Structure formats: structure tokens, C-alpha cells
Amino acid sequence: MFGTHYRIERKSIALAVTIMIVASIGGLIEIAPLFTIDDTVESDPSMRVYTPLELAGRNIYMREGCYACHSQMVRTLQDEVERYGPYSLAVESKYDHPMLWGSKRTGPDLARLGGKYSDQWHTAHLKNPRDVVPQSIMPRYKWLSESQLQTKHLGDDLRALRAVGVPYTDAMIENASDDAVAQASPDDDTAGLTKRYGDATQIRSFDGDKATVSEMDALVAYLQILGKLSDAAHQPPPPKE
Amino acid sequence: MVSGLTVSERQWSMAILVIVAFVGLAMAAAGANRADPMQAHGFIVLLFSLAVFCFVLRDYYQPEPAAARLASYYDDPSKAGIVVAMLWAVFGMFIGDWVAWLLAFPDLTFDAAWSSFGRLRPAHTTGVIFGFGGNALIATSFHVMQRTSRARLPDQFSPWFVLVGYNLFCLLAISGYFLGITQSKEYAEPEWYADIWLVIVWVVYLVLYLRTLARRKEPHIYVANWYYLAFILVVAILHVVNNLAVPASFAGAKSYSLFSGVQDAMTQWWYGHNAVAFFLTAGFLGMLYYYLPKRAGRPIYSYRMSIIGFWGITFFYMWAGSHHLHYTALPQWVQTLGMTFSVMLLVPSWIAAANALLTLNGAWDKVRDDATLRFMMMAAVFYGLSTFEGSFMAIRSVNALSHYTDWTIGHVHAGAMGWVALITFGSIYAVVPWLWKRERMYSPVLVEVHFWLALAGTLIYVFAMWNSGIIQGLMWRTYNDSGTLTYSFLDTMVAMHPYYVARAIGGLLFLLGAIVGCYNIWMTIRRPSELPAASGDIPLPVNLQPAE
Ligand code: HEM
Ligand code: HEM
Numbered sequence: 001m002f003g004t005h006y007r008i009e010r011k012s013i014a015l016a017v018t019i020m021i022v023a024s025i026g027g028l029i030e031i032a033p034l035f036t037i038d039d040t041v042e043s044d045p046s047m048r049v050y051t052p053l054e055l056a057g058r059n060i061y062m063r064e065g066c067y068a069c070h071s072q073m074v075r076t077l078q079d080e081v082e083r084y085g086p087y088s089l090a091v092e093s094k095y096d097h098p099m100l101w102g103s104k105r106t107g108p109d110l111a112r113l114g115g116k117y118s119d120q121w122h123t124a125h126l127k128n129p130r131d132v133v134p135q136s137i138m139p140r141y142k143w144l145s146e147s148q149l150q151t152k153h154l155g156d157d158l159r160a161l162r163a164v165g166v167p168y169t170d171a172m173i174e175n176a177s178d179d180a181v182a183q184a185s186p187d188d189d190t191a192g193l194t195k196r197y198g199d200a201t202q203i204r205s206f207d208g209d210k211a212t213v214s215e216m217d218a219l220v221a222y223l224q225i226l227g228k229l230s231d232a233a234h235q236p237p238p239p240k241e
Numbered sequence: 242m243v244s245g246l247t248v249s250e251r252q253w254s255m256a257i258l259v260i261v262a263f264v265g266l267a268m269a270a271a272g273a274n275r276a277d278p279m280q281a282h283g284f285i286v287l288l289f290s291l292a293v294f295c296f297v298l299r300d301y302y303q304p305e306p307a308a309a310r311l312a313s314y315y316d317d318p319s320k321a322g323i324v325v326a327m328l329w330a331v332f333g334m335f336i337g338d339w340v341a342w343l344l345a346f347p348d349l350t351f352d353a354a355w356s357s358f359g360r361l362r363p364a365h366t367t368g369v370i371f372g373f374g375g376n377a378l379i380a381t382s383f384h385v386m387q388r389t390s391r392a393r394l395p396d397q398f399s400p401w402f403v404l405v406g407y408n409l410f411c412l413l414a415i416s417g418y419f420l421g422i423t424q425s426k427e428y429a430e431p432e433w434y435a436d437i438w439l440v441i442v443w444v445v446y447l448v449l450y451l452r453t454l455a456r457r458k459e460p461h462i463y464v465a466n467w468y469y470l471a472f473i474l475v476v477a478i479l480h481v482v483n484n485l486a487v488p489a490s491f492a493g494a495k496s497y498s499l500f501s502g503v504q505d506a507m508t509q510w511w512y513g514h515n516a517v518a519f520f521l522t523a524g525f526l527g528m529l530y531y532y533l534p535k536r537a538g539r540p541i542y543s544y545r546m547s548i549i550g551f552w553g554i555t556f557f558y559m560w561a562g563s564h565h566l567h568y569t570a571l572p573q574w575v576q577t578l579g580m581t582f583s584v585m586l587l588v589p590s591w592i593a594a595a596n597a598l599l600t601l602n603g604a605w606d607k608v609r610d611d612a613t614l615r616f617m618m619m620a621a622v623f624y625g626l627s628t629f630e631g632s633f634m635a636i637r638s639v640n641a642l643s644h645y646t647d648w649t650i651g652h653v654h655a656g657a658m659g660w661v662a663l664i665t666f667g668s669i670y671a672v673v674p675w676l677w678k679r680e681r682m683y684s685p686v687l688v689e690v691h692f693w694l695a696l697a698g699t700l701i702y703v704f705a706m707w708n709s710g711i712i713q714g715l716m717w718r719t720y721n722d723s724g725t726l727t728y729s730f731l732d733t734m735v736a737m738h739p740y741y742v743a744r745a746i747g748g749l750l751f752l753l754g755a756i757v758g759c760y761n762i763w764m765t766i767r768r769p770s771e772l773p774a775a776s777g778d779i780p781l782p783v784n785l786q787p788a789e
Contacts, residue, residue: 005548009462012454016474019467019555023475026559026582027482027511030575034504040572041503059495062425065359065418075568077641079718082726090570093502098426101506101569105645106344108730130347135735137347139357153275156489160497163487 042091044232049095049166050225051197052154052180053213057222059157060215062100064141071102072111072226085112086233095166095229107138114228119206122220145207145216151180172196184217185210242317243300245310250398254297257402261409262290268434271492278420279494282434285416289409313779314387316676318400322380323669323676324766325408326373327759330662333368334752340365341745345738355419363418363430369657370428370520372411377665378524379404379446382469384672385531386450389466390457393780399449406442410435422494426509428516429483433496436484443480447473458781464547468527471555475519483512503570511562518558521656522624525664526554529597532668533617537607542599546592553589557582564635567644576637583635590628597621612688616667619696623659627652642718647737648710651703658699658751666695666758673762678772683764687757694754701747709740 008014034040050058061067074080076087088111093099117125121132126144129136154176162168172179175192182193186204194201206220227233243251269283340361342349350356383400387393394400414431417423423430431439450473454462462470486496500508534541541547563571563579598621601608608618630652634643643649670688674681682688716733720726 002545002548009467010460012451012462012470015462015467016451016470019471019474020478022552022556023471023478023559025556026561030560030563030578031504031507031511034507034572034575037572062423063421064354064357065362065423065425067425068359068362071645073569075641075644077568077718079720079726083717083730088570090503093506093570095501097501097505098424098498098509099502099505100425101566103427103565103645104649107734133731135731137344137734139343139347139350139359140352141357142352143354150276153277153490153493156493157495157497160487160489160495164497164499165501 040090041094042089042232044091044230047091047094047230047232048198048200049168049172050229051183051193051201051221052151052158052172052176053149053183053218054222054225055157055161056149056151056154056180056215057218057220058100060144060219061222066110067100067102069104069106069138071105071109072099073101074109074111080109084109085227089230089233091232092227092230095161097161097164097166110223111227113226114224119204119220119224120208122223123207123216126216126219143215144219145209145214147215149180149213149215149218151177151213153177154180169196180218181213183221184213242321243297244303245306245315245317246397246401247305250396251297251301253398254401255294255301258290258294258297262287262294265290272494275490275492277493277495278417278422279434279492281420282413282417282422282494285412286409289412293405311393313393314384315394315397315400316384316387317397318404319380319384319672320676322376322383322404323673324762325404326376326380326665327669327755327762329368329372329376329411330755331752331759333365333373334748334755336361336368337365338745338748338752341741341748345741345745354421360418360421363423363427364415366428367411367414367418367430369662370516371414374521374525374661374665375407375411376404377669378469378472378520378528379407381528381532381668381672382450382524384676385465385527386453386469387780388778389459389463389531390453391459391781392453392456395449395452395456399445403442403446403449406438406445410439410442413438417494424484424486424496424498426483426498427513429480429509429512432494433484433486433488434494436480436486440477440481443473443477447477463531464541464544464551465527465531467551468523468530471551472519472524472527475515475523475555475559479512479515479519483508503572506566506569507563507571507575510565511559514562514565515558517656518554518561521661522558523554525620525661526593528668529617529621529664532671533597533614533621534600536611536614536617536667536671537601537604539600539602539604542596542602546596550589550593550596554586554593557586557589561586561635564640567637567640580635580637584632587628587632590632591625594621594625594628598625612685612692613667613670613682616663616670616692616695619692620660620664620667623655623663623699627656627660630655642714643710646710646714647706647740648714651706651710654699654706655703658695658702662751662755663695663699666691666755669758669762673765675778677766678770679765679768680772683761683768687761691754691757691761694750694757698747698749698751698754701750702744705740705743705747709737709744712736712740 074084074087081087125132126141128140129138155173158168158173158176179193182188182190183203184205190203202224207214207216265283265286269280272280272283343358413435417431422432485499488496498505560582561579563575564583567576608614634640670682713733716728
């Protein structure tokens with residue numbers, strides 16, 4: 001063994017190739033099967049996709065680095081299930097490019113957040129968490145309600161997501177900008193939006209200001225949908241064969 | 242520096258800079274058209290390349306360097322890289338300490354988007370890992386590969402391309418977070434165009450490394466070079482696979498990663514853990530294996546241990562990423578594999594650490610007297626400690642407690658401050674007098690001061706985080722007699738406060754140490770050179786004893 005090495009370490013290309021081969025094995029064996037083994041991701045035919053407004057909110061969540069303090073992954077441990085709700089399933093983040101499971105819980109897990117608080121609570125909390133929770137160490141996000149949401153190019157975002165596997169239809173892509181505005185404008189015509197994304201779509205002014213669609217609208221719309229794209233986690237697991 | 246380049250190398254540099262400037266202009270125009278933050282990045286690229294262009298132009302008409310330059314090593318890029326690394330160190334650690342104070346006093350910041358916690362934190366991690374660590378790796382790798390090959394760099398242009406191009410990447414990454422441009426993947430936050438740029442830089446780096454090795458006059462490739470080579474090669478693989486993404490538009494910054502959900506999580510932590518392995522470990526082991534024996538004046542303890550350590554690390558690490566995903570929606574078989582390999586990983590890790598420490602046998606009096614060598618010795622100790630801790634935390638039942646808590650942060654910084662930063666400081670203190678041909682550092686006392694500040698800072702930081710992490714983990718799972726959870730999340734958050742203050746103080750000491758180091762290095766450089774080149778520190782003539 002050391003003899004072979006004595007020869008390899010005299011040839012730079014042989015050394016480089018050996019390093020590449022030795023280093024590739026682990027990743028290939030662990031990652032490739034995740035794409036091919038069927039029960040890696042549970043199936044849920046009724047799983048819905050993010051609306052353009054929710055997607056924009058998700059992008060703001062990433063931009064502001066909320067993931068650095070909040071996880072979105074309830075582990076299969078009893079105390080977590082009791083604290084946050086049913087443990088997370090793989091299917092729930094099937095359309096998450098990229099996933100936001102997180103690795104640090106400076107703040108609580110948000111995987112089951114949707115519906116837990118009112119929109120007003122979220123808006124006030126995001127503007128200044130210490131107005132609502134005096135001890136909180138979460139940052140203030142004042143500028144979100146002051147900045148108008150950029151909706152013009154959301155169709156491009158949907159198209160890119162379709163390219164990586166999210167089932168957005170042509171109609172969804174075409175109407176992305178309008179749908180984003182409509183979801184936060186309950187007085188407008190929202191029939192097209194509900195037709196495309198389903199009756200359960202939450203349509204209201206999330207930040208309480210009907211005049212404009214702000215980044216706050218988008219972020220709160222996203223927070224309110226967390227854990228609600230799929231019901232799979234709330235159902236008893238199917239019996240294994 | 243420019244005057245050391247030949248005229249054709251100067252022309253090459255200017256041509257490339259003009260091309261990059263045009264790319265910047267195009268990005269700015271495209272971004273402006275969509276009101277996309279890519280616009281700002283376009284201007285940064287443009288200004289950066291114009292500034293470097295002016296720098297080259299200023300000395301363009303200087304006479305060409307004499308042919309005698311080929312008889313000595315080419316160290317200008319290493320010198321520049323070390324200075325830049327120290328600047329990034331101060332920047333990254335300053336942001337780190339700011340972030341640390343924010344967790345204790347959340348309003349200690351401006352009311353502006355760029356200065357909020359979520360944008361500062363990646364600026365810290367990128368600043369220290371890629372800015373400080375990356376530049377130190379590039380600078381020392383140039384130094385080490387020339388010495389261990391007894392060969393001069395094959396040309397003078399590509400090392401500058403690597404160094405300057407790499408810093409442009411760092412600049413784009415960090416300014417991006419402030420502007421709100423991020424993929425949100427930890428340690429891989431920069432967006433698609435910055436990623437593509439890094440690939441170009443990295444390919445040039447690899448080719449440069451292989452070309453230098455091909456010119457070597459030593460038949461064997463020294464072990465430090467195996468590690469540097471593994472660092473370059475494997476980081477390339479990781480970077481490309483984990484950053485596969487589809488941009489929403491080529492005129493905008495946003496992209497969507499190719500993988501989603503559980504596959505994305507596994508790919509991300511395969512990347513994340515091996516960024517630790519091949520960026521924060523392999524490259525720095527390369528440093529350790531050259532500068533420690535050099536400084537101690539003793540050969541590496543065991544050739545066989547070097548071999549076992551190296552291949553064990555290269556093979557086992559790549560399996561271990563799934564220990565970041567215990568008890569999640571990742572299939573259990575992958576978690577089990579990750580745990581098993583993480584535990585086995587302790588063996589090569591400790592072999593590598595022991596090999597370094599045993600090298601010091603017979604030189605312990607030097608460790609006592611020489612703070613530079615003590616930096617390296619302490620780094621090897623922390624390397625052993627953090628790998629032991631890591632293997633322990635990778636056990637599923639332990640991870641159930643540690644995951645999501647500050648225990649992880651404590652482990653990270655035992656590795657990052659105790660191992661990565663200490664070995665870097667030690668190597669820099671060793672290499673600066675060699676590079677600038679000084680007898681020693683300006684002030685050995687200040688090296689001593691830096692050592693104790695760094696050690697105290699690390700210990701305070703790590704102990705604070707062990708305490709807060711384990712306390713919080715236990716509080717989350719405490720039940721009272723009636724079978725319900727005892728503590729609300731808020732209770733557990735409030736309990737962290739004293740530890741967060743302690744950590745911020747420890748970090749401040751560490752930062753002060755780095756500033757002392759900068760001053761010491763600066764004063765060393767400023768003093769006039771008094772030594773001729775050390776005897777033997779020259780490449781062998783080209784046609785002597787061919788390598789293979
Ligand atoms: C002055 C010294 C330093 C201070 C005060 C400091 C502070 C911090 C703080 C406050 C965090 C965020 C923790 C959290 O979110 O709870 C952090 C994260 C991090 N730091 Fe540092 N740091 C320092 C030095 C370093 C160095 C030298 C490195 C690497 C070479 C480093 C690498 C990291 C990494 C990788 C993370 C992310 C950890 C994770 O996500 O689990 N730090 N640091
Ligand atoms: C035998 C070697 C090692 C093993 C088995 C190991 C294992 C682990 C484990 C189990 C975690 C926690 C994952 C989680 O619960 O989220 C972790 C996190 C981490 N370790 Fe290590 N570790 C090792 C060495 C190191 C070294 C030498 C460093 C050097 C800097 C390091 C840096 C990190 C970082 C940065 C993280 C945080 C990742 C994140 O969550 O953002 N590790 N490691």
C-alpha cells in the first residue's frame with residue numbers, strides 16, 4: 001500500500017485523478033439514490049404551489065436572512081412535535097428551490113406558522129418585535145411596509161421555477177404580476193387568481209394598507225401559508241407494505 | 242509589483258481588465274433596465290476593474306524586469322495575498338462581533354436594511370471563511386508549492402489573475418448580502434454570475450498548481466501539496482454541483498436552485514460539510530504540514546501517518562454531510578451512513594493532529610519560547626478537539642440535543658477560531674519575515690500578546706456557547722410533572738442573554754488580537770530589508786534533475 005503510494009505521489013496527474021475518484025464516492029452513493037428511490041418523497045396529489053405573491057414573500061424571507069434564525073423543519077422528536085406541530089415531511093418542501101430548513105433556532109421553528117397569528121400581529125411584530133414581545137431579540141424590519149413590491153418580472157421567476165420542476169402553467173406565468181397584485185387587493189377582480197391557484201388562496205390586504213402592495217404584504221402572505229401547501233403531515237402515515 | 246511583470250504580462254492584464262470592465266458595464270445596463278440589484282453589482286465590477294487597470298497603467302512604462310528574476314521565487318502575489326487576508330480578517334471579525342452584540346442587544350444597529358442581522362451574518366461568515374481564510378490559503382499555497390517543488394511559478398500573470406479575481410468574487414459576495422442578493426444556501430450564498438466567475442478563477446488556480454508541480458525538481462510531491470491539491474479539486478466539485486441553478490433572467494440576480502426539498506438539503510449539506518472539510522481543513526492542513534515542521538526545525542514525524550490521515554480525510558468526509566440532517570425528512574438510511582462515517586472520521590483526523598504534535602517532540606522548548614510556533618501547536622490541539630466534538634455531535638442521540646442550538650456555534654468556532662484562525666496567524670507570522678526578508682517580526686512581544694488574546698477569546702467564546710447550547714437544548718425538552726413542556730420558547734431565549742454577552746466579549750478580544758497582528762505585520766514590512774535572501778531559498782535551474 002505504501003509502495004503504491006510512493007509511486008502515485010510522484011505523478012501529479014495520477015494524484016489529482018485519485019483524489020477526485022476517492023472524494024466522489026460518498027456523495028454519489030448518498031445523493032444519487034435520493035432522486036431515484038420512490039418513497040424518498042411522499043406523494044400528495046393535492047399539493048399546491050406558491051402564488052406569485054407568496055413566492056415574492058419567500059424571496060424576501062431569503063433576502064433578509066430570516067433562515068439564519070428560524071428553521072422550517074420540525075424533527076421527529078416528541079418535544080418538537082408538541083411544541084410546534086406534526087413533524088415535517090419531505091413532500092412539504094417539494095417545491096422549495098432552495099429548501100429553507102435552516103440550521104439554527106435563535107427564534108422558534110416556523111414550519112407550522114400559517115394561521116397561528118393574525119396579519120396585524122405579524123405586521124406589528126415585523127415592524128418592531130419588541131412592541132409585541134418585549135424580550136424579543138429579533139431585528140426590526142421597518143422598511144418592508146415602506147417599500148413597494150416589485151411585481152413586474154414575477155413571470156420570469158415562475159418560468160425559471162417551472163424549468164426546475166414546479167408545475168406552473170402557462171396561464172400562471174402569463175398572469176404572474178397581476179395575480180400578485182390581486183392577492184393583496186381584495187376589492188379587485190380576483191376570479192382569475194382563484195381559478196388558477198384554488199379557492200383556498202388567501203386574498204386580503206395583509207399589511208392593512210389596501211392602496212399599495214408592499215413587501216410586507218408579500219412576506220406576511222408567505223408566513224401565513226407556511227405549513228399549508230400540503231395536508232400530508234396532518235394525516236396518519238399510510239401503512240407500510 | 243507591476244514593474245515585476247514583463248511587458249506582455251502587463252498587456253495581458255490590461256486586456257483582461259478591459260473585458261471584465263465591459264462585462265460590468267453590461268451587467269449594470271441590464272440591471273438598470275429591470276430595476277434589478279444586479280445593476281449595483283455591474284458598477285462594482287466596472288469600478289473594480291478600472292481601478293486595477295489604472296494601477297497597472299501607472300507602471301506600464303517602467304522598464305522590464307531583468308532576466309535574473311527567474312533565478313528566484315516569485316513572491317509578490319503571496320505578499321499581497323497575506324496583506325489582503327489580514328484586512329479581511331479584521332473586517333470579518335468586526336462584523337462577527339457586531340453580530341454577536343446584536344444577539345444580546347438587538348437594537349445596536351442602524352435602522353437600515355443593509356445593517357440588519359440577517360444580512361450581516363453571511364457577511365461575517367463569508368468575510369472570515371472566504372476573505373480571510375481563502376486569501377491566506379491562496380497566498381501560502383503559492384509560497385509552499387514553489388518551495389516544496391524547488392521551482393518558480395510558471396508565469397507571473399496567472400497568480401495575479403487568481404488572487405485579484407478571487408477578491409472580486411469576495412467583494413461581489415459580501416456587497417451582495419448588503420444589497421439583498423443571496424441564494425440563502427449557507428456558505429454558498431453568492432448568486433449565479435459570481436459563482437460562474439469563481440469557477441473561471443478556480444480553473445486558472447488548478448492549472449497554475451499543476452503547471453508548477455510539473456516543473457518541480459523534487460521527484461516526490463510533498464504532503465502539504467496533497468492537501469492543497471485536494472482543497473482546490475474538491476472545492477471545485479462541491480461548488481459546481483451545489484450551485485446548479487436556473488436564473489430567472491440573465492439580466493437579473495435572482496436564480497432558483499436546480500434541486501428542491503430533501504435532495505436540495507442533502508446536496509447543500511454535502512457541500513456545507515465538505516466546505517468545512519476541504520476549505521477549512523484540507524487547505525489549512527497543507528499550511529500546518531509545511532510551516533510547523535519548518536518553524537520547529539524538525540521533519541514531519543511519520544510519513545505513513547501522513548498518508549493514512551490524508552486519504553482517510555479525503556474519503557470519509559464526503560459521506561458525513563447527512564449528520565446535519567438528523568431526525569429530519571431525510572431518509573434514515575442516509576442519516577445512519579452519515580453518522581457512521583462521521584465517527585470513523587475521527588481516526589484520520591486524530592492521526593493528522595497527532596502527526597503534527599509528535600513532530601514537535603524534541604522542540605517543546607521552542608514551543609515555550611516562540612509564540613509563532615505556539616500558535617501552530619495550539620491550532621493542532623484545537624483541531625483535535627473540534628474533530629472529537631464533531632464526531633460526538635454527529636451521533637444521532639447527541640445531535641437531537643445539539644442541533645439548532647448554540648452548541649453548533651460553539652463547535653464551529655472551536656474549529657474556526659481555534660484551528661483555522663490560529664494556524665493561519667501562526668503561518669503568517671512565520672512567513673512574513675521570510676517573504677520580506679526580515680530577520681524576525683517587528684515585535685515578538687506583540688506576537689505573544691496576540692497569542693494570549695486569541696486563546697482567551699476563543700476559550701471564552703467556546704465555553705459560553707457550550708453552556709448556552711446545552712442549557713437551551715435541555716430546556717426545550719424539559720417536561721413538568723403533568724407531562725407538558727415546562728419552558729416556553731421565550732424562556733429559553735431569555736436564558737441565553739448572559740452567554741451572548743460573554744461571547745461578544747470573547748470575540749472582542751479575538752478581534753483585538755487580529756488588529757495587533759495587523760500592526761505588527763505592517764511595522765515589519767515598513768522596516769528596511771536587512772537580510773540577503775536566505776541561503777537555499779531559490780529554485781533549482783530548469784534543466785537539473787527532471788521530475789519524472
Ligand atoms: C472575532 C471573532 C468572531 C466572532 C465574534 C464571531 C461571531 C459569530 C456570531 C455571533 C455568529 C452567529 C451565531 C448565531 O447565529 O447564533 C457566527 C457565525 C459563524 N462564524 Fe463566527 N465569529 C468570529 C470568528 C469567526 C472565524 C475566525 C470564523 C471562520 C474562520 C467564523 C466562522 C463562522 C461560521 C462558519 C458561522 C456560521 C455558523 C453556523 O451557521 O452554524 N467565525 N460568528
Ligand atoms: C471529524 C470532524 C468533524 C465532524 C464529524 C463534525 C461534525 C459536525 C456536526 C455533527 C455538526 C452539527 C450539524 C448540525 O447539527 O446542524 C457540525 C457543524 C459544523 N462544523 Fe463540524 N465537524 C468536524 C470538524 C469540523 C472542523 C474542523 C470545523 C472547522 C472549522 C467544523 C466546522 C463546522 C461548521 C462551520 C458547522 C456548522 C454548519 C452550519 O450549521 O452552518 N467542523 N460539524
